[in-house]
Amino acid sequence: MAQEDVYHLDDAGLVLGLSLGGGGGASDAARHGTGIRLSMETRLPSPCPLEPSLTLSMPDEATATATATGSGGGGGGGRTAHSVSSLSVAGVKRERVDDAEGERASSTGAAAARAGAEDDDDGSTRKKLRLTKEQSALLEDRFKEHSTLNPKQKVALAKQLNLRPRQVEVWFQNRRARTKLRQTEVDCELLKRCCESLTEENRRLQRELQELRALKFAPPHPQAPPSSAAPQAVAAAGLVPTAPPPPPFYMQMQLPAATLSLCPSCERLAGPAAAAKAEPDRPKAATHHFFNPFTHSAAC
DNA sequence: TTACAACCGACACTTACTTCA
DNA sequence: TATGAAGTAAGTGTCGGTTGT
Numbered sequence: 001m002a003q004e005d006v007y008h009l010d011d012a013g014l015v016l017g018l019s020l021g022g023g024g025g026a027s028d029a030a031r032h033g034t035g036i037r038l039s040m041e042t043r044l045p046s047p048c049p050l051e052p053s054l055t056l057s058m059p060d061e062a063t064a065t066a067t068a069t070g071s072g073g074g075g076g077g078g079r080t081a082h083s084v085s086s087l088s089v090a091g092v093k094r095e096r097v098d099d100a101e102g103e104r105a106s107s108t109g110a111a112a113a114r115a116g117a118e119d120d121d122d123g124s125t126r127k128k129l130r131l132t133k134e135q136s137a138l139l140e141d142r143f144k145e146h147s148t149l150n151p152k153q154k155v156a157l158a159k160q161l162n163l164r165p166r167q168v169e170v171w172f173q174n175r176r177a178r179t180k181l182r183q184t185e186v187d188c189e190l191l192k193r194c195c196e197s198l199t200e201e202n203r204r205l206q207r208e209l210q211e212l213r214a215l216k217f218a219p220p221h222p223q224a225p226p227s228s229a230a231p232q233a234v235a236a237a238g239l240v241p242t243a244p245p246p247p248p249f250y251m252q253m254q255l256p257a258a259t260l261s262l263c264p265s266c267e268r269l270a271g272p273a274a275a276a277k278a279e280p281d282r283p284k285a286a287t288h289h290f291f292n293p294f295t296h297s298a299a300c
Numbered sequence: 301t302t303a304c305a306a307c308c309g310a311c312a313c314t315t316a317c318t319t320c321a
Numbered sequence: 322t323a324t325g326a327a328g329t330a331a332g333t334g335t336c337g338g339t340t341g342t
Contacts, residue, residue, distance in 0.1 A: 129330065130318070148310085170331055173310075178329085180311095 131171070135161045139168070143175050 158165040
C-alpha cells in the first residue's frame with residue numbers, strides 16, 4: 001500500500017512532501033517508498049501537480065482542501081500463492097539453497113529443538129521459533145556493527161548462534177524493517193508538527209494581509225501617513241502586535257528533518273546536532289545515538 | 301559491445317504465532 | 322480464563338544489480 005501526501009502551502013512558499021508506503025511500484029523510490037521523502041522547497045509551481053494535496057489558498061476563499069489517496073502498492077501477494085510456493089520456480093530459489101547448505105542438518109540444534117521437530121513433513125502448521133535472549137543480544141550487537149551481512153558473515157553468525165543462515169538473514173531483514181518503521185514514525189511526527197506550524201503561520205499572514213488591504217482601501221484619515229508607510233500605520237493603529245511574532249517552527253529547525261534518526265540500540269531520537277552537543281570532541285560517526293541507515297553504520 | 305537469462309540480495313507486504321496486559 | 326493488541330519469525334513476490342554466455 002502506498003500513501004503519498006503532499007502538503008502544499010502556497011502562501012508560505014513551501015511544499016512539504018510526505019511519501020509513505022509503496023512497494024511493487026515501477027520506480028525505485030516507489031518500491032522502497034516506506035521511507036519518508038522530505039522536501040522543503042521555496043516557490044514551487046502552483047498549483048502543485050501532485051494529486052494528494054492540502055492547499056491553503058490565498059485570502060478570501062481561505063479554503064483548505066485535503067485529499068489523500070492510497071495507491072495500491074502491491075508488493076507481494078501475501079499468501080495467495082502459498083500453496084504453490086514450495087514447488088514454484090521462484091520459490092525454489094534461495095531458501096532451498098540454504099536448505100541444501102545444511103539447515104536441515106541443524107535440526108539437531110537447539111533452535112530446532114525449541115521449534116519442536118520443525119515438522120516439515122506435514123507442513124500444515126507453522127511452528128514459531130523464539131530466539132533466546134543470548135541469540136537476540138548477539139544479533140543486536142552485529143546489527144549495530146553492520147545492518148547487513150555478507151554471506152560469510154551470515155554463515156559464521158548462524159553457526160555461532162546455532163541457527164540456520166536463513167534465520168539470521170530473516171532476522172536482519174526484519175530488524176532493518178523495524179528500524180525503518182521507527183524512523184518513519186519519527187519523521188512523520190516531525191512533519192506533522194512542521195505542517196501545523198506552517199498552517200498557523202499561513203493564517204497569521206493572511207490576517208495581516210487582510211488588515212493591510214482594509215487599511216489601503218479605507219478613506220484617508222486627516223492625520224494618516226501616506227500609504228507607503230503602511231506597516232507603521234498598521235502598527236500605530238494597533239492592528240498588528242508591536243513585537244514581532246515568534247519565528248515559525250520550520251525556521252526554528254536547526255537541521256533538516258531527514259537528518260534526525262533513531263539509535264538502533266536504544267531507539268531514541270538522535271541527530272548530528274544533538275550528538276555534537278553531547279560530545280563535541282567526538283567524531284560524529286563515533287557518537288551515541290547517531291545512525292545512518294544509508295551507510296549502514298552505527299556507533300553506539 | 302550489446303542482449304539476454306539466471307542468480308542473488310534486499311525490500312515491501314503479509315501471515316501466523318507468542319507474549320502480555 | 323478469555324481476549325485483543327503488540328511484537329516478531331517467517332513466507333512470498335518483485336525489483337535492481339551482477340555475472341556468464
